[in-house]
Amino acid sequence: MVDFDVRLGLTPADLALRELQIRRPAEYVPLNPDDSPELRVIQANFPDDIVSSRLFRGEKTIVVKKTNIVAICKLLYQSPETNYNYLSDMTAVDRLKFMKDDEPRFEIVYNIYSMGTFQRFRLKAQVSEDDQTIDTVESVWPNANWVEREIFDMFGITFNNHTDLRRILMADDWIGHPLRKDYPLGGEEVEFTYNVRGK
């Protein structure tokens, strides 16, 4: 039985290698409330929930805490300024390999779209490793049902109040959550004379 909790991604050798890698510096531009109705709306109603915001290559992103996620989503849907009535996509990111110790491990990414203004917006909610749950947004966008099932299947994040939370792509008896960064990549070692064990 493989221990799926082993953090294979964080071996000292791996860390040292990543330190050596030269990375291009990231331009970090926070969102300007004058240009972003999303930021204005969230700031007016949930000022304590905003963690950070970013404008990168013309794409707007706001990171929020997960406590009021359903209310924030509902706000973005119902507010006439934003009116994000279409959940285009939803996913999660496991930041295990480059997060700092005090940062939450997972990010749930809501890729939302407005059919009225044709604007796209990215909302991210932070989910920590200690409490891998978040509320479902099914009540706002019904099609969150399947994508949330996929996130549960692939990342093991549980959605509170979800109507039908079970695996969707992997088999029902599958062990582990494949898209986590500490999920061991399979593959059997090719047997040669020097590595045949116990034969």
Add this chain to the structure above:
Amino acid sequence: MSTIEREVKNRPLPDLGPGVTVETDPEDDELMIVNMGPQHPSTHGVLRLVVELNGENVMKAVPHIGYLHTGLEKTMESMTYYKALTITDREDYLSNLMNNLAYSLAVEKLMDVEVPPRAQRLRVILNELERIASHLLWLGTHALDIGAMTLFFYCWRERDQILDMKEMLSGVRMMTSWICPGGLRGDAPAGWFYKVQKFVDGFPKKLDEYNKLVSKNPIWVERLSGIGVISAKDAIAWGMSGPSLRGSGVAWDIRKANPYCGYEEFQFDIPVGKNGDVYDRFLCRMEELKQSHRILVQALKNIPGGPVITEDRKMAPPPRAELDTSMESLIHHFKLFTEGYRPPIGEAYGVVESARGEKGYYIYSDGGNLPYRVKIKGPSFNNLQALPEMIKGLMIADTVAVIGSIDIVLGDIDR
């Protein structure tokens, strides 16, 4: 009461896996659970549909997906940006070039590079050819599902010409990976445009042939109208996109709403339906074939000259001839095919209007040479999610027609 029905009643219900609840009335002889697929010719791949029937009426349907799940997103995480392109072909296997384009747009956004105008134009031409090929396959198989076999062969004939064009371009008939981050792998060979022009010139006649065969055919119209109805509000709520959404009357096309690759230069219309039934979705796709042809006619005129891939040597491989004379080119070539390039830390979403709807690639870069996380948004995934709503209360035979009308590709759903 026939003996067969009694047998059904007395037989213990099969174990259908968790989540499938069966509300059976012991007094009701008619209730029956039917397992459609995964191996069923009309499910367009490996879709499993558990339907609860009362007589011939569908009371409830539960789609089970994942039979074609191959972990493409996980695989891409361990490939460089350039190599991961080949994976995108294998995902929605009927609109390969559109997947290439969506992925390339996301990577180009991350790297902040400009694509030369000739590449933009060729991308439009290739995408519209791909849309025609994909819609032709849909039309043929949709007709085949319903029982009209002739159309299938006609559609295959035209689709094969497009595959020939792709073969002439790249040597491969389907998984070409021809559109790559930065532009195209190479320019069109001599005689390619002539071949495309010949196809485009002859296509309206062929389209008329199809329309004559089915569009006004009373049997066809009778078979398709009024079934699989979904309202515009529901279709948006279920996240549908593409012709399946437009059939319900929502005029949303990413080529118009958020133009990419210079689609704003071309004149074309967005066909929308009124009733949101199978026939409207059918008409939308038929009209889209016409509109794609219209774009092709415009795109084939005044094709800009120049290179087809960006001059940025950090991203595009240098031409073969340069390698013999330039040391710098040799280094670039070596670095590009071993290490690859490194976008800055950030994320980008590349999106195109594929033959099935909104096809998007969300790429999360950690500053390294491998994409840290790739999420593929498949339009079929959301379209299929609305299927149980659409077939509730219909006859079992209509289920096949409705599945055909949303044009799902299981590779796109399971990824």
